Amino acid sequence: MSIQKPLQALTKRATPAQSLQHRPRIWQPQRCLATVSNGNFVPPVTQDNTSSKGPTAMVFMNMGGPATTDEVGGFLSRLFADADLIPLGPLQNYLGPLISRRRTPKIKKQYANIGGGSPIRKWSEYQASEMCKILDKTNPETAPHKPYVAFRYANPLTEDMYAQLLEDGFGKGRGGRAVAFTQYPQYSCSTTGSSLNELWKLRQRLESPSRNNSLDAAQAEGSIKWSVIDRWPTHPGLVEAFAENINATLQTYPEEIRDSVVILYSAHSLPMSVVNRGDPYPAEVAATVWAVQQRLGFRNPYRLCWQSQVGPSAWLGAQTSDTVNNFVKKGQKDLLLVPIAFTSDHIETLFEIDQEVIHEANELGADGRTRRAESLNGSPTFISALASLAGAHLRNNEVCSRQMGLRCPGCKSERCLEQKRFFMGQGEQANNAVTL
Numbered sequence: 001m002s003i004q005k006p007l008q009a010l011t012k013r014a015t016p017a018q019s020l021q022h023r024p025r026i027w028q029p030q031r032c033l034a035t036v037s038n039g040n041f042v043p044p045v046t047q048d049n050t051s052s053k054g055p056t057a058m059v060f061m062n063m064g065g066p067a068t069t070d071e072v073g074g075f076l077s078r079l080f081a082d083a084d085l086i087p088l089g090p091l092q093n094y095l096g097p098l099i100s101r102r103r104t105p106k107i108k109k110q111y112a113n114i115g116g117g118s119p120i121r122k123w124s125e126y127q128a129s130e131m132c133k134i135l136d137k138t139n140p141e142t143a144p145h146k147p148y149v150a151f152r153y154a155n156p157l158t159e160d161m162y163a164q165l166l167e168d169g170f171g172k173g174r175g176g177r178a179v180a181f182t183q184y185p186q187y188s189c190s191t192t193g194s195s196l197n198e199l200w201k202l203r204q205r206l207e208s209p210s211r212n213n214s215l216d217a218a219q220a221e222g223s224i225k226w227s228v229i230d231r232w233p234t235h236p237g238l239v240e241a242f243a244e245n246i247n248a249t250l251q252t253y254p255e256e257i258r259d260s261v262v263i264l265y266s267a268h269s270l271p272m273s274v275v276n277r278g279d280p281y282p283a284e285v286a287a288t289v290w291a292v293q294q295r296l297g298f299r300n301p302y303r304l305c306w307q308s309q310v311g312p313s314a315w316l317g318a319q320t321s322d323t324v325n326n327f328v329k330k331g332q333k334d335l336l337l338v339p340i341a342f343t344s345d346h347i348e349t350l351f352e353i354d355q356e357v358i359h360e361a362n363e364l365g366a367d368g369r370t371r372r373a374e375s376l377n378g379s380p381t382f383i384s385a386l387a388s389l390a391g392a393h394l395r396n397n398e399v400c401s402r403q404m405g406l407r408c409p410g411c412k413s414e415r416c417l418e419q420k421r422f423f424m425g426q427g428e429q430a431n432n433a434v435t436l
């Protein structure tokens with residue numbers, strides 16, 4: 001369990017070269033116990049967490065999307081019930097179901113328009129499995145690496161993933177290591193934070209002796225050891241993958257105007273109440289944009305804009321659709337939209353950008369000169385980046401980034417605090433972990 005320490009003590013230790021984000025917390029290997037189940041010896045999944053005796057579970061966390069239109073209702077009801085993502089105040093339990101029911105028919109039509117469902121599951125499963133194949137070669141000491149996907153609002157849900165882990169021989173006295181790998185490169189409490197809160201809740205329910213009386217001491221001792229890859233906004237491989245797709249689309253413009261195409265990076269917006277609480281996401285998205293622009297040599301002018309706001313409350317702007325329309329009206333038609341915060345295609349790219357924003361731009365006279373860069377999806381550069389990031393995390397026995405210990409300045413959530421204490425406390429010198 002972590003203990004609280006004054007922030008000054010943390011900042012005093014940090015130097016510019018050792019920023020909090022880039023000094024990960026290190027994991028202390030622990031020996032897992034073997035158990036006897038129904039008279040049979042059950043070997044631990046991992047004899048020694050740093051030895052070659054895997055398997056290691058690699059869990060891709062994301063919000064997910066309905067794979068069929070029949071799944072839209074359930075997806076929306078879980079989404080609007082999540083106060084971490086859409087804070088509706090004390091009336092959340094009443095307003096959430098109301099809004100999700102009212103929006104379901106419209107959103108079903110949108111998914112029908114992009115082929116009948118979200119491709120995010122297909123891409124996530126592909127990326128995770130390809131990454132694990134690479135890790136088996138680059139990181140034999142933790143092989144085999146087993147891919148899992150845990151979505152927050154769509155199948156496979158986090159609870160399904162956890163049940164599968166236990167069924168596959170992890171935890172409950174058998175030990176084993178699992179890495180929760182967020183597929184949101186930039187950390188927000190409403191996305192990665194929400195997924196980690198859910199994961200922590202399930203871990204407590206299924207593997208904590210204080211919450212689960214049916215666990216004996218050996219089972220509690222041999223619970224799954226979790227570590228977290230919680231943010232990677234400027235990973236060089238990620239930046240390279242974005243730059244490749246941007247360059248590929250820039251090539252579709254005539255050479256003489258190529259450098260004057262305005263690049264519009266578009267990220268999912270956040271309610272201003274979340275921004276003003278101190279959420280790290282806007283700064284980390286901006287860091288990605290800057291790193292990609294640097295990689296591109298700042299050849300093109302650019303802006304960062306924000307999409308997909310819902311409801312009447314104030315959200316972070318400028319909105320992507322307004323930005324595009326304003327440029328086109330002023331005569332700047334050569335615009336390149338780049339989805340910068342999601343790595344796979346989803347409704348916000350395939351419907352909102354392709355079928356709404358670009359369609360509207362064309363109606364205003366863009367003449368097909370407003371285009372979108374491909375999402376990273378199956379990009380080999382992107383999948384290598386995932387493997388390089390995860391490989392370093394495993395090799396260095398990282399627990400999570402140093403940033404994980406700090407809550408938003410305006411956060412009052414006990415769940416955030418306990419979740420952070422849990423994940424920070426998995427490492428060596430756990431008693432010195434700063435959780436504020």
Ligand code: FES
Pocket residue numbers: 189193277279406407408411412413416417
């Ligand atoms: Fe950001 Fe709780 S809302 S840490």
